[in-house]
Amino acid sequence: MTPAIAFLLAMTFLISIGGIFLMVWGLANDQWGDGLEASKVIFAEGELGRGEDPAETGVQRQGLQEEVEKGTLDIDKEELAERRVLDRSGRRPVLWWLASSIAWLLLGSVFGVVASLKLHMPDWLIGDAVLTFGRVRPAHLNVVAYGWASMAGVGVGIWLVPRLFKTPLIGGRFATVGAVLWNIGMFSGTVAVLAGLSEGLEWLEFPWQADVFLVLGGALAAVPLLMTVVRRRVHHLYVSAWYLIGALVWFPMLLITAKLPLFIGTEQAIMNWWFAHNVLGLWMTPLGLAAAYYFIAKITGTPIYSYTLSLIGFWALALFYSQVGVHHLIGGPVPTWLTTLSIVTSVMMVIPVVAVAINHHMTVLPKWRLVLTSPTLRFVVAGAMMYTFASIQGSIEALRAVNAVTHFTHYTVAHAHMGVYGFFSFVLFGSIYFILPRLVSWEWPHIWAIELHFWLVFIGFGIYFWPLSIGGWLQGTAMLDAARPFMESVLLTMPYLKARSLGGSLMTLGHIVFASHFILVLMRMGPVSEIPPKLMQGFVKDKPPGPASETPS
């Protein structure tokens, strides 16, 4: 115990000193002062103040072009033309990652609904081991976490690369092969879990043979990022680039360490939660924030609120989030200093979260009306708000007194969905609405389908989250009261579990709408309206009163 404390104290001292030197170096080398320049790097010359349309249409592209030629807008024409080339330079790999992710989303949603129904209909589908709750549930988790969220995140990330570096994607083929390998890993891993060949650790159920494909696929996806960053035509790395680089450095380190056969018993439990929480914190969160930082700034046509805050947000996230995992073992058989360390860093997460929240929300605030017209912005802003909520909730949940109630209950499940679904998936939906038309030069045919998708998943998720949180809390308080029999904590959750099934089904319906719409665009089907659809008004020159054109720079 004493050496552990001595070591912690010594490390705290050394890191503080190191941090001060780093800050001094940063100030001396003007690493802090280039804020505005660095945050403007994603805009074309003269583009600032003009929002980029959410889902580009032919009409509107033409409108923008005419406007530029007439001279009402002073945008660099060449750069706009070049952007079309950039947007399509990653077409093949991005389509592979995104289309695969949506297929996994549908499968994962079905697993989720089945698992949810089973909790209040325990006699349903019990004839075969393949469909027992204990296999469908991990299948759901792995398919949505590594199939949907990770693949969509990587797809969005790859598409952002040429935009961020103003250079066509180099080495896209590697990422295409990566997507194929990743899919092989996903498929074999999912089959293994359903067949009962799970490795038994939560978030690490896939046998190592399947994870080899994920590591290789992920590494190949990182190749174009690295090849393009070396030949980039911008000086500054935009905020999103930091998060993308961080995510692609962290994920292989995490997965490889976790799969090394070094950990036994209690140490393995510690490793398990170190890994599982880092998948959320150092893989999904940075991918989601990379997208949110880009699209919020780009659609509102405003540089992010504060460059310095984004620096603090990024490095504080790296430092604190990497240490929060052991709060999953509060009260468990692990050294107290270890859980305390994780509780402290969990609370410290408030710093990067507030930094990011201020940056996101203050950038949107002056142009908040755009969420009414831009489908991308609506999803991304909803996602960013739920990021703030989920993170603050997570910090509170790590406190011992709160954790005593919420641990081992459905409350934690609801919280996990607030992070991975409310935040990350919403941001991904929004990003895909922005990306796909630019990728295949075909607009989303049905605005009502986008609206329907949004409201189904938004309302569905509300019905999922709130009852499950309340039910989980009641379950926790019942379990803490020794005078109440354990069975009471089971029975009282039933109505809430049913509500969760309803919410989950609505979300799944939304996914079906989304996937069908996605396929329509890929097949170039559906009515392509000449009149800009309602959601896209305000971005088009014929309808100038849009807020985007109020502040020409």
Added chain:
Amino acid sequence: MTRALGIIAGTALILLYATMLLLIMPAIQLRTGENPPEALAPYTEMQARGREHYISLGCVYCHSQQPRDPGLAPDMLRGWGRPSVPSDYSYDTVHLMGTMRTGPDLFNIGARQPSVDWHLTHLYAPRSVSPGSNMPGYPFLFDVIDFVPDDAVAVNLPPEYRVRGGTVIARQEALELVDYLIGLDHTYPADELPDALEEELDEAEADKLSATKLDSLDNILDGVSQ
């Protein structure tokens, strides 16, 4: 920031630092595998196979195996046993501590419910012995046959759960799983726990009768095992 290499190095170093704090330091301190408690026997071959079924069927998604400290939760009062300590997991190379208590903690289920009969009935038809439970049945771990051979283990079922025209017998997997479950007994004293807790534990033992009365689940368990 303008240097990609700086970001790569910085992010990798921070994660290495966190890994050292969270993984390497506790491993140095705990050395779980080196000093297993004397009272804890390694799994027998049959128990080990049962444990494989426990993992394969995903029991861990509803059952924890880590009774908590009385300061945090009344796990001891529920008869779930003393708080677990690192050395209890010396032979648990796939740890099964769990994160969910849709069902009760199972770290000492063998001490609490040593009846093979009860476990088989419970696995085949959970609600026949535990009304209100939302655990799924596992009929695929059982066979329904007309003629029961001498070496087969028949499952005791209340009349309304019986299968017409046949007898439900346990398959090898079910017997192995139950063997693992009734072997889950970590009620031996733990050196790592403070003495005060040991006293509390003794009191809890003394109160066991009244504690089980509070817990309808345990009442049901008792009823069935008699």
